[in-house]
Amino acid sequence: xxxxxxxxxxxxxxQIYRSVxxxxxQRNVKVDLLICCGDFQAVRNESDLxxxxxxxxxxxxxxxYKYYSGELKAPILTIFIGGNHEASNYLQELAYGGWVAPNxxxxxYAGVVQYGxxxxxxxxxxxxxxxxxxxxxxxPPYSNSSMRSAYHVRSLEVFRLKQLKENIDVFISHDxxxxxxxxxxxxxxxxxxxxxxxxxxxxxxxxQAGETLLHELKPKYWFAAHLHCRFxxxxxxxxxxxxxxxxxxxxxxxRQYLELIDIPHSDSCEGFEFCxxxxxxxxxxxxxxxxxxxxxxxxxxxxxxxCNERWDFYPTEEELEKVKALFGNDFxxxxxxxxxxxxxxxxxxxxxxxxxAQPQLNPQTTEFCExxxxxxxxxxxxxxxxxxxxxxxxxxxxALEDDDEAGLEDQSGDATAVEGNDLFFVDxxxxxRSKMNLPQPQMKTEEKSTLDVKKESVxxxxxxxxxxxxxxxxxxxxxxxxxxxxxxxxxxIEEVNVAEEDVPTVKKFKRRNQELYMNEESST
Numbered sequence: 001x002x003x004x005x006x007x008x009x010x011x012x013x014x015q016i017y018r019s020v021x022x023x024x025x026q027r028n029v030k031v032d033l034l035i036c037c038g039d040f041q042a043v044r045n046e047s048d049l050x051x052x053x054x055x056x057x058x059x060x061x062x063x064x065y066k067y068y069s070g071e072l073k074a075p076i077l078t079i080f081i082g083g084n085h086e087a088s089n090y091l092q093e094l095a096y097g098g099w100v101a102p103n104x105x106x107x108x109y110a111g112v113v114q115y116g117x118x119x120x121x122x123x124x125x126x127x128x129x130x131x132x133x134x135x136x137x138x139x140p141p142y143s144n145s146s147m148r149s150a151y152h153v154r155s156l157e158v159f160r161l162k163q164l165k166e167n168i169d170v171f172i173s174h175d176x177x178x179x180x181x182x183x184x185x186x187x188x189x190x191x192x193x194x195x196x197x198x199x200x201x202x203x204x205x206x207x208q209a210g211e212t213l214l215h216e217l218k219p220k221y222w223f224a225a226h227l228h229c230r231f232x233x234x235x236x237x238x239x240x241x242x243x244x245x246x247x248x249x250x251x252x253x254x255r256q257y258l259e260l261i262d263i264p265h266s267d268s269c270e271g272f273e274f275c276x277x278x279x280x281x282x283x284x285x286x287x288x289x290x291x292x293x294x295x296x297x298x299x300x301x302x303x304x305x306x307c308n309e310r311w312d313f314y315p316t317e318e319e320l321e322k323v324k325a326l327f328g329n330d331f332x333x334x335x336x337x338x339x340x341x342x343x344x345x346x347x348x349x350x351x352x353x354x355x356x357a358q359p360q361l362n363p364q365t366t367e368f369c370e371x372x373x374x375x376x377x378x379x380x381x382x383x384x385x386x387x388x389x390x391x392x393x394x395x396x397x398x399a400l401e402d403d404d405e406a407g408l409e410d411q412s413g414d415a416t417a418v419e420g421n422d423l424f425f426v427d428x429x430x431x432x433r434s435k436m437n438l439p440q441p442q443m444k445t446e447e448k449s450t451l452d453v454k455k456e457s458v459x460x461x462x463x464x465x466x467x468x469x470x471x472x473x474x475x476x477x478x479x480x481x482x483x484x485x486x487x488x489x490x491x492x493i494e495e496v497n498v499a500e501e502d503v504p505t506v507k508k509f510k511r512r513n514q515e516l517y518m519n520e521e522s523s524t
Contacts, residue, residue, distance in 0.1 A: 004025075031076055043090075046344065047355065052087055055153070065343050079103075096374075104205070107120075133154075133299065134292075137360050171217060173222070178208050193227065218243060231247045278331055282322070285322075285372055
């Protein structure tokens with residue numbers, strides 16, 4: 001099988017496909033598969049651009065949107081993993097992989113597939129130690145920080161990949177495995193990248209997670225990118241297992257960004273069918289309970305002393321049979337791509353200041369998770385979409401009053417405010433409007449005294465703070481702090497005084513009854 005390997009794509013799909021065609025014609029071969037090693041930039045529109053953690057000068061719409069919209073179609077099957085220049089909001093919809101465009105497949109945070117009997121595994125993102133043990137807590141719209149941490153490798157994906165024991169033909173990553181430079185002549189590398197010298201000397205160039213997987217999985221080939229240069233190495237694990245490593249440059253003129261490789265294959269699917277890997281599916285299913293969407297540290301099971309939980313998730317025969325039953329022993333990847341955002345429309349001056357879009361679930365992931373019985377990380381973050389429909393009115397009931405009709409108009413207006421999208425992510429059911437119009441609930445006389453207590457407590461606390469400031473009053477930098485505290489004291493006391501005047505002395509209603517006495521304005 002002839003596989004074309006691309007380094008960093010950076011959204012230049014038109015050029016990459018032209019280059020593949022040129023090389024195939026030059027060598028008189030047929031290319032069966034294109035593998036891209038990250039920085040793919042699957043940008044659908046201007047909003048996706050705002051989810052890329054790159055300087056503004058690198059925010060270009062490029063050509064992916066043409067393949068997404070159907071204007072163009074990838075001439076060969078294309079498989080890619082994510083890097084650090086990605087529209088993370090779109091890729092986050094496909095945590096377990098999926099079609100980002102017709103004939104273009106994303107492997108997800110980590111994934112294993114088979115094509116023509118060749119087993120291909122991959123891991124997206126780059127390694128950063130401070131985020132490695134966290135869950136997938138990021139969600140759009142991103143902050144400057146979460147926009148970057150969204151593409152950092154997590155221990156969960158590495159743990160899952162380490163459960164694989166069958167031979168891996170090809171492994172794909174964006175950054176290099178740490179220490180790979182020790183298996184080739186580094187002089188040539190330093191000739192092109194002299195600023196790598198200190199990192200190589202300190203053994204910090206590359207991914208620690210990648211280094212672990214390289215020596216545990218021992219794949220036949222490992223393809224990477226990220227450092228924008230061509231570099232080849234050969235890792236001899238033992239007498240029978242060797243990994244041929246190849247890193248390539250980014251897609252630019254006169255750069256070594258593309259290479260054709262002939263990999264022997266034995267077809268386990270009919271023809272060159274694109275299939276799920278049943279072992280990977282079983283691992284996803286058995287480790288679903290380890291999925292976290294929190295920004296807290298989470299350790300994977302280690303099997304060390306005192307560990308009573310399962311730590312080896314290599315699939316058992318029973319787990320494999322369960323997966324086979326769920327998929328009817330047919331692991332062919334369904335072609336279920338669907339457009340989930342409006343594609344970019346070329347114009348003279350497109351909106352470079354577009355806002356990040358709200359998160360949304362992808363039907364491909366929903367279908368996959370429901371079939372396998374696992375959680376979608378994004379759904380755990382944002383909840384399931386609820387379709388708002390018009391209320392069903394029973395003609396036998398009393399006719400709606402004018403206020404109720406106005407309420408329905410308000411609900412319709414809310415839907416229009418979200419650009420006509422009928423999907424809303426909500427945590428609670430919408431509350432019915434009350435037909436009652438009664439006075440505001442009011443508090444007991446005794447509760448008025450709590451304001452006095454609050455007032456005295458605030459004054460006492462702030463006086464203590466002022467006293468501390470006065471001790472160091474000689475320091476010029478503390479005068480501004482004292483003035484700020486004084487101002488805060490006066491404002492706080494004034495707020496308490498204002499609230500104090502408005503407290504009448506009437507009976508207090510229980511909390512569960514208060515909403516019945518809210519006026520129309522406060523209940524909408």
